[in-house]
Amino acid sequence: MSLSLKSDTAKGALFGLLAFGMFASHDVVIKLLGGGYSIFQIIFFSTIFSFPLLILMMVFDRSTATLRPNFPGWIAVRCGLSIPVMTCIFYAFTVLDLAETYAILFTTPLFITGLSVPFLKEQVGPRRWAAVLLGFVGVLIVLRPGVSDLGLGHLSALLGAFGAAVTFTILRKVGNAERASVMMLYPMLVNLAGMSLVLPFVYKPMAMPDLGINALMSVLGFLAAVTLLVAYRKAAAVIVAPTQYSQILWAVLYGTLFFGETLALNVALGAAIIIGSGIFIVFRESRIA
Numbered sequence: 001m002s003l004s005l006k007s008d009t010a011k012g013a014l015f016g017l018l019a020f021g022m023f024a025s026h027d028v029v030i031k032l033l034g035g036g037y038s039i040f041q042i043i044f045f046s047t048i049f050s051f052p053l054l055i056l057m058m059v060f061d062r063s064t065a066t067l068r069p070n071f072p073g074w075i076a077v078r079c080g081l082s083i084p085v086m087t088c089i090f091y092a093f094t095v096l097d098l099a100e101t102y103a104i105l106f107t108t109p110l111f112i113t114g115l116s117v118p119f120l121k122e123q124v125g126p127r128r129w130a131a132v133l134l135g136f137v138g139v140l141i142v143l144r145p146g147v148s149d150l151g152l153g154h155l156s157a158l159l160g161a162f163g164a165a166v167t168f169t170i171l172r173k174v175g176n177a178e179r180a181s182v183m184m185l186y187p188m189l190v191n192l193a194g195m196s197l198v199l200p201f202v203y204k205p206m207a208m209p210d211l212g213i214n215a216l217m218s219v220l221g222f223l224a225a226v227t228l229l230v231a232y233r234k235a236a237a238v239i240v241a242p243t244q245y246s247q248i249l250w251a252v253l254y255g256t257l258f259f260g261e262t263l264a265l266n267v268a269l270g271a272a273i274i275i276g277s278g279i280f281i282v283f284r285e286s287r288i289a
Helices: 010-036 039-059 072-095 098-105 108-120 126-143 150-177 180-200 208-234 237-259 265-288
Strands: none
Touching: 010 039, 010 072, 010 098, 010 208, 010 237, 039 180, 039 208, 072 098, 072 150, 072 180, 098 126, 098 150, 098 237, 098 265, 108 126, 108 150, 108 265, 126 180, 126 265, 208 237, 237 265
16 A cells, blocks of 8 residues: 555545644634633534535535435434533533543544444454453543542543444444435534523623634534545545544643643543554454444
8 A cells, every 4th residue: 555645545644634633723712712601602603603614515515315314313313412412522621621631532432332232233342342441441540530530521521422422323324324414404403493592591792803713613613524524535444533533632732832731641641542442443343344
């Protein structure tokens, strides 16, 4: 396999790194805004600013299919999870260090492995189960229960990782039979409706610069999702999926530059174990597929 930058494999890896770099920048904006505004208000405006981008994507979608879901039950579950998952993840970013938040969120592939048995009827061998258990040992090292003070932010990150794993598992189950616009539109509508009910109780007037970076966050999230889609079309999942772990480097950089954070030894060690187990699972799945 050629390692030239002209090869699809190299392009897929580079697009993956670019996508997760944009996702990391998106998360920094969440943390910046979270110091002055409710996460419900941030989610509301993020959803509002995302709608024009989704409409633009639908305009250029050449599919002749309707927006009616082929699997309404699974789409309903995905919609039902959208608000709690976003709320948990956004809250974790506002109260925890970036590197600590990412280390916990990196458990998502571990949860997906476990969920693939009941949801997708996949066979998971003892090696992958061992990798999952090792990954959760890494989580214990990050959290240090009984030593460190654990708060709602840590629980929110874990719940967010589990909820994200459920939504990704649903995507794997029905994604090939549903339009991308269907998978995105209905959760966005649910988010908008839900946040609209909460907004009057938490609203705080936003300064124009803050409103601007809220819009920037929406653009970064949309572009990152599109870039990641290109990456998976260029290269196999075994190449693209591990690029997610580059976010820990962005977390250290952004945490140092913007928030005065330092990478704790237990977080670095736990993250290394979680990342190692996640990479093993990806490679193992690629050999079985």
